[in-house]
Amino acid sequence: MELEGLKRCSSELERFNVKVVVTDRHRQVGKWIRENWTQFSYHIKYTGMCKKLDSLAKKKSLSILKDWVQSLKCHLYWCALSSQTPEEKKQKWLPCVDHLQNVHDSCLHPPITREKVWLLPGILFYFFRLVELLTKTMFVNDVMKMSHLGQTSGVEAFHSVVNHFVPKMYYFSYKGMKSRIILAAMHYNENAGRPQKSGGYCLRKILVDTILLYILNQIFA
Ligand SMILES: [Zn+2]
Incomplete structure (x- = not known):
């Protein structure tokens, strides 16, 4: 449905001076934009990546991640907004795996003084699974594509107004x-x-x- 909507409004969008397109992590939409709108710079919005972290935390085998989801989301947001290039975003994202184990050699934050429950390194299945998911090529590629120019909060606010005027429960x-x-x-x-x-x-x-x-x-x- 998203792809069809994008195709239908593509001719309208060409009338405007669009330089950057920011969408969620929709694979078909991303592929279509890369193939058909080569003149635009394509980015993924921050909330699209957060949804992925939320879905990881809901998995039974990764319930330990629940306590870390908010911190990872903040880190993700910082990676996107403080970086100019995809490579910079990647280099800032990957040390989060060490950070979860209380290893801060590659971190840029000041020393942490407050008490935190760190993850035990390497001995439990969940940890291997977590590291695998956070450093997965597909996920890291999406981190590199995250938008540092703008987010889609305005569109989401408009959608919530539309839901108010056109409730989905009524025909x-x-x-x-x-x-x-x-x-x-x-x-x-x-x-x-x-x-x-x-x-x-x-x-x-x-x-x-x-x-x-x-x-x-x-x-x-
Ligand atoms: Zn750290």
Whole structure:
């Protein structure tokens, strides 16, 4: 479905001055872009890689990874944003395997003073399996392709607005769905990037109230 969507919007995209394409780890999409859009620089988004780490941690034999998933995600993000070349990303990613064993010869961080539960090196099956997966050629190749230019959080925020206007649990006609998606786009354009409310103290991020002027504009247009 993703590939078909990309093919359908490819002619539209060519009208814009697109230089970089960032997608998730969809194999067919990546292959199609490499073969058909050779003029674009192709990257993989950070959240696409995080999904892979989450799926590894869900495996019974790798449940030990659960405690390390968040740290590995942060490391992955840092590798992507602090590097300019694919090789630099690879060289920053691979030492994470040593780091998990409390070996920091290749790490760039300052000395760790807080207590951490390190993984035991080399004696358990899970460890071999974990190292194999984190250093697998396919996974490392994807790390090298990770985007250091931009992420897709804006598109994901828009998708969550679309889910609000077009809940997946209900059936809508084509016309109904199209109208609701247009409404979602108007709502998103009007309210994306709202600033945080000022004054008071709260542990949660509270944004200023949403603006619904686009409804009035449509009614009185
Ligand atoms: Zn380290």
